[in-house]
Amino acid sequence: MRIEWLLALRFLREGRAQTFFMLGGVTMGVGVIVFLTSLITGLQRSIIQKTLGTQAHVVMRAPDDEARRIIRPTDSLAVSASVERRAQRLRSILQWQQVMRDLEQRPDVTAVSPLVAGSSFAVRGSASKSVALMGVEPERYTRIVPMSTFMKEGEFRITANDAAIGMDLARDLGATLGDKIRLQTADGRDETITVVGIFDVGIRDLNHRWVFITLRSAQNLLDLVGGVSSIDVTVNDLFKAETISEQLAGQTGLVAESWMKTNAQLMAGLRSQNASSFLIQFFVIISVAFGIASVLVVSVIQKSREVGILRAMGCTRRRIQHIFLLQGAMVGLVGSLLGCGLGALLVTFFARTALNPDGTPIFPVVLESRMFLVAAGVATITGILAAAAPAVRAAKLDPVVAIRNA
Amino acid sequence: MPDMTREKTILQLTDIRKQYGSDGVITQVLHGVNLSLQEGEFTALIGPSGSGKSTLLNIIGLLEQATSGSLRMQERETGTLSEEELTRLRGRSIGFVFQFHHLIPSFTALENVMMPLMLEEGRPTPAQRERAAGLLARVGLADRLDFKPAKLSGGQQQRVAIARALATNPPLILADEPTGNLDTAAADEIFKLLYEVNQESGTTFLIVTHDPRLAKRCLRVIELVDGRIVS
Ligand SMILES: Nc1ncnc2c1ncn2[C@@H]1O[C@H](COP(=O)(O)OP(=O)(O)OP(=O)(O)O)[C@@H](O)[C@H]1O
């Protein structure tokens, strides 16, 4: 072992209480950071998971009809750029099969599913409810939204005139498996379907409104024969959805909207949560650094005689400086390892106690090795930086003064 | 006795002056000291309190710098050396024995003796351990290797300090009142030990002492009064 390490270790061991306090400070600080980070990561993941449980990562649809300007702009006349938009009728995506094939070629796209969506009324007996028609190819759609995992009764296997409806709609209409329901659109088209599945996606509004039918039924009902209104896309990296959606729009000439844009408010919330958690972590680190520095400053004064002796025996200033920097580094590293342990313990404990009424944890425990590595690295560097001022001070000690004041 | 015909100059001081304080009150402590020490000499430095003995010793030991004058260590001018070079030269060429032993409390006797060697070589080695154990045996502490300084008597602590001063086998050992803190019997023992080491290894010694009895036993006595050498 190098002499610097030997001396640093010996000094730390000798200053028992001081070392204990420094280690304690780092342990608590890192523990809090680990706990906070995994709590926030876990919460955010579960929020995003819940949000995306019923949404495509990217939705692509045909561009809006261009509204034409009535007045031609001239050099002398300034014209308002905002022109009232026309009411949009349901438009099909041109050559949607080809577009889907193209999208499937991309390595960052993991699933593609066509959708014919529109509104209609669901009528059974005297009950009539406004619903959202979802014309899908079930096998494809399941890879966008995992409907088969949401089924309460029956199955998400829709053919011909079958339909899957939400549990709240089923209750409102008094319908059970095998019952027939009439779907009726505003322009007078209608079709009778048979309920083959009842689902619960966990969102009441969707449980009230969603009616899944085949692509063909929806095309007939919504007067979109051979066409689709949108294409749902799943990508391999959730947080790249926005970037990918921009590329898809460019590639296809369609309008593409990512979940991040659709849920802009949620994203803003997550971002500000991240910012405030970063701020908290920053100040925790600063206060840990001050703790280490103030203890080491005292320790330098207490060790000035030893430092003087070492200098008299040929120990260079640089070496003295290293001895104190190493003490900071060791405290940082060891403290951060203890802190990671503490944080992991807290998180596990919290996950065990904070339970939903049904006994499942409120949020999944997220303990990643990357987080521990970062914590250890940051704490070690913090230790070194905190030790910098005391180390310089120790290196500057005059050996004559230190020896004379025995 | 060292061979007088092949005498070498270990240390050469020319017109060394030292003053403390920059502006305001200036205390001149050394007023032009000229002194040379030959290899193997065993010299006492005496003088009244405050005459500048410790200051002179610290300058010779490269622990502080003279305000003016030249200091040649083994024929080498030291005035132009950097702080780091001075530190290394000090580690190699000079052993210190202080009035208060100045051992490092958290290290054992053996580790304290190894310290100058560890500092020179950067890490502990078995060879250093062997040499340190040999030196401790030489000063009569073969059975105290693993004792911390606090567990040793004053005389024993000073023996460890002497063994430590010998560790790098330096040409010059400086001792500032090495017996000042000991009773007469222990002081005699330590003084005897220093003299024996000088005779065995030919190491040059410069010893500050207040004790005229001990000074008388040195072959050469230098007296410092008010920052000047008077004899
Ligand atoms: N750092 C300093 N600043 C100012 N004056 C100093 C300093 N160091 C020493 N002196 C003064 O220099 C003079 C000589 O001091 P020094 O310690 O060399 O004397 P000494 O001969 O060793 O005395 P003693 O026998 O008491 O040990 C004293 O008057 C002392 O006050």
Ligand SMILES: [Mg+2]
């Ligand atoms: Mg003195």
